[in-house]
Amino acid sequence: MATSREKQANRRIRLLLAVFALVFAGLLGRGFWIQAVQAGRLAKLAHGQHQKTFRIPAGRGTIFDRTGVELAIGEQMTTVFADPQQVVNPSAIAIAAHKVFGTDSNALYPALLNKKSQFVYLKRFADPLEAARFLKKGFLGVSSYQEERRAYPQGGVGSQLIGYAGIDNRGLGGLEFQYDHKLAGHSGTQTVVRDAIGRSINVISSSPVQEGADVFTTIDHTIQANAEQVLQAAVLKWGAKAATAIVLDPTTGEVLAMAQAPGYNANNTGNVKSALTRNRAVTDAYEPGSTFKLVTVTGALSEGLVKPTSTFTLPVCIHVANYCIHDAEQRGVVTYSVAQILKYSSNVGAITLAEKLGKSRLAQWVDRFGFGHLTGIDFPGESAGFALPVDQWSGSTIGNVPIGQGISVTPIQMASVYAAVANDGVWVQPHLVDRVGGHAPFKPKRRRIMSPAVDREVKAMLTGVVTGGTGTEAAIPGYTVAGKTGTGSIPGPHGYSDSTGYMASFVGMVPASKPRLVVLVVLDRPRGAIFGGVVAAPAFQSIAKFDLQYLAVPPDAPRTALSAG
Amino acid sequence: MSAVLLAGVVFVNLAVLQLNLAVDKATQERTQLRATTAQLQSQLSAALASPRIQAQARRVDGLVPADPSTIGYINLTP
Numbered sequence: 001m002a003t004s005r006e007k008q009a010n011r012r013i014r015l016l017l018a019v020f021a022l023v024f025a026g027l028l029g030r031g032f033w034i035q036a037v038q039a040g041r042l043a044k045l046a047h048g049q050h051q052k053t054f055r056i057p058a059g060r061g062t063i064f065d066r067t068g069v070e071l072a073i074g075e076q077m078t079t080v081f082a083d084p085q086q087v088v089n090p091s092a093i094a095i096a097a098h099k100v101f102g103t104d105s106n107a108l109y110p111a112l113l114n115k116k117s118q119f120v121y122l123k124r125f126a127d128p129l130e131a132a133r134f135l136k137k138g139f140l141g142v143s144s145y146q147e148e149r150r151a152y153p154q155g156g157v158g159s160q161l162i163g164y165a166g167i168d169n170r171g172l173g174g175l176e177f178q179y180d181h182k183l184a185g186h187s188g189t190q191t192v193v194r195d196a197i198g199r200s201i202n203v204i205s206s207s208p209v210q211e212g213a214d215v216f217t218t219i220d221h222t223i224q225a226n227a228e229q230v231l232q233a234a235v236l237k238w239g240a241k242a243a244t245a246i247v248l249d250p251t252t253g254e255v256l257a258m259a260q261a262p263g264y265n266a267n268n269t270g271n272v273k274s275a276l277t278r279n280r281a282v283t284d285a286y287e288p289g290s291t292f293k294l295v296t297v298t299g300a301l302s303e304g305l306v307k308p309t310s311t312f313t314l315p316v317c318i319h320v321a322n323y324c325i326h327d328a329e330q331r332g333v334v335t336y337s338v339a340q341i342l343k344y345s346s347n348v349g350a351i352t353l354a355e356k357l358g359k360s361r362l363a364q365w366v367d368r369f370g371f372g373h374l375t376g377i378d379f380p381g382e383s384a385g386f387a388l389p390v391d392q393w394s395g396s397t398i399g400n401v402p403i404g405q406g407i408s409v410t411p412i413q414m415a416s417v418y419a420a421v422a423n424d425g426v427w428v429q430p431h432l433v434d435r436v437g438g439h440a441p442f443k444p445k446r447r448r449i450m451s452p453a454v455d456r457e458v459k460a461m462l463t464g465v466v467t468g469g470t471g472t473e474a475a476i477p478g479y480t481v482a483g484k485t486g487t488g489s490i491p492g493p494h495g496y497s498d499s500t501g502y503m504a505s506f507v508g509m510v511p512a513s514k515p516r517l518v519v520l521v522v523l524d525r526p527r528g529a530i531f532g533g534v535v536a537a538p539a540f541q542s543i544a545k546f547d548l549q550y551l552a553v554p555p556d557a558p559r560t561a562l563s564a565g
Numbered sequence: 566m567s568a569v570l571l572a573g574v575v576f577v578n579l580a581v582l583q584l585n586l587a588v589d590k591a592t593q594e595r596t597q598l599r600a601t602t603a604q605l606q607s608q609l610s611a612a613l614a615s616p617r618i619q620a621q622a623r624r625v626d627g628l629v630p631a632d633p634s635t636i637g638y639i640n641l642t643p
Contacts, residue, residue, distance in 0.1 A: 059603075068609040069610060069613060070606065070607070073603065073606060073607050073610065074603055075603050075604050075607050076596075076599060076600030076603050077600075077601075078600075128597070128600050128601070128604075146596060146600065151607045153607050153609075153610030153611040153613075153614060154610070154611070154614045154616075155611070155614065155616070155617075157614065157615075161574075192589075195630075199586055199589055200585065200589040201582055201585045201586060201589075202581075202585050203585070203588075221614070221615060222615045225614075225615045225616045225619075226615075229616070284590065295633060439611075546630070549631070549636060554638040554640070555638060
């Protein structure tokens with residue numbers, strides 16, 4: 001028989017056993033709760049605490065000019081931000097941000113107090129050294145990340161051409177937009193395990209970054225900068241609304257410069273009007289005036305209707321539909337050869353040739369030269385210009401189109417057409433980018449517009465324009481120059497009777513004996529003087545003279561240099 | 566034997582940890598260096614910009630671009 005003492009001991013043991021069983025059951029239950037019921041949530045929490053997946057942004061490719069100078073480059077900046085939910089000293093952060101970054105502390109302080117928010121910029125795109133100085137202060141709830149910002153080291157040089165990238169580093173205009181998919185690359189990711197103080201101690205997984213490809217343009221920044229300076233001076237001198245210039249290599253179709261005035265600083269696009277960012281050389285069409293007579297004359301020569309020496313007796317004005325069209329300068333009845341029609345830019349002569357050609361063949365030549373079609377230049381928003389289909393021509397169209405009115409063209413179309421004349425009659429597709437990354441250089445399309453024999457005749461006639469015609473201001477001592485002046489009336493709401501001004505232009509090639517360059521200059525609404533030969537030809541001369549010296553092109557007519565000197 | 570094996574495993578793990586920390590530090594340095602390089606490249610390009618140099622030559626040294634018509638070329642062909 002168990003004594004009462006033994007019974008008491010057994011009771012205590014059972015009680016202890018029950019307590020242990022209860023505790024064990026509790027632990028088992030808790031273990032089940034943690035391991036089974038709450039497993040997902042807790043695993044996620046732990047995962048978030050010691051693992052982090054970073055996006056590794058791809059560096060945006062650089063845009064180079066043809067000499068290897070950077071036109072657009074990515075700069076690594078540091079963006080500093082705060083999490084108001086973790087911030088413990090908002091006033092100190094606001095004051096420090098003002099001191100280091102110049103951030104408005106009065107605006108920042110209330111934002112840091114807003115505990116509903118988890119993200120406030122202290123400074124976006126901060127200088128890395130300044131950011132490091134700020135982060136060294138060790139404020140709780142403050143962190144940073146690397147961000148790339150687009151910089152344009154040449155400032156305003158080629159700004160409309162290069163375009164710009166937005167705050168998210170995506171191309172929004174110009175070549176930045178055209179080649180955005182190549183320049184941007186593809187970002188990578190990296191998942192790391194971090195220790196208690198945030199150092200990564202293991203890389204779990206990663207996908208590689210594909211850096212953006214570099215874009216190598218055909219632009220020469222020196223030629224571009226000079227062309228812009230010349231245009232700015234011309235705009236100032238003639239009170240023009242704007243000006244455009246193109247410098248082309250006629251044999252390759254490479255655009256060496258595509259300049260505009262006025263320009264803007266590409267590093268500060270925030271306050272620039274969108275109209276100013278437009279690359280008028282590609283996107284804007286204008287009525288060219290007499291530079292278009294090239295098409296009429298070439299058509300008549302190619303069809304075998306006339307020769308450069310064929311003569312015509314030209315009346316004071318020529319009747320077309322209800323209009324009587326005069327030459328730009330008053331004159332009596334004259335007898336001009338075809339070469340003289342071009343040399344003196346006779347409207348009456350050009351319309352006479354066009355009537356001989358007939359509207360349908362003239363329309364075919366307009367089409368053959370590529371007017372009304374895109375050149376296919378690698379720039380966004382190219383305009384095809386406007387060439388009225390022959391079945392829609394009115395009675396007066398045969399009096400307008402041959403002299404470059406009633407038809408609109410883009411500067412790049414006109415420059416590429418004169419480049420075809422410079423290139424023995426073969427049109428080469430103009431282009432701005434030679435190659436992207438390590439890819440093969442761009443191969444432009446080519447097509448013959450006129451026979452080599454007609455081309456020689458046209459070139460000789462265009463030389464006459466500069467030696468003794470309307471384009472004498474374009475002459476360059478030491479070199480032969482071939483080109484054509486143009487003064488296109490800008491029609492108002494009711495046509496040419498209420499014209500809003502003129503587009504003055506000159507397009508030519510140098511040296512005419514073996515052209516290395518084609519240069520086009522267009523001034524929009526010059527004041528004081530309106531003629532292309534007066535307003536645009538001197539700008540052409542300044543641009544071409546500089547470029548010939550810069551490219552060390554030897555003179556082909558040294559005697560003219562001596563006589564000029 | 567087991568103790569030696571265990572010590573070896575711990576040693577290897579520590580070494581891997583230290584290497585990972587070094588890799589992390591090197592990655593940070595690389596990022597910083599890339600940022601500095603890009604910034605210096607940008608500054609260099611800006612400094613080499615033709616308009617800036619020409620303006621400075623004109624302003625500081627009083628230089629003007631040579632007149633192209635004053636340049637002589639020698640024709641070496643017979």
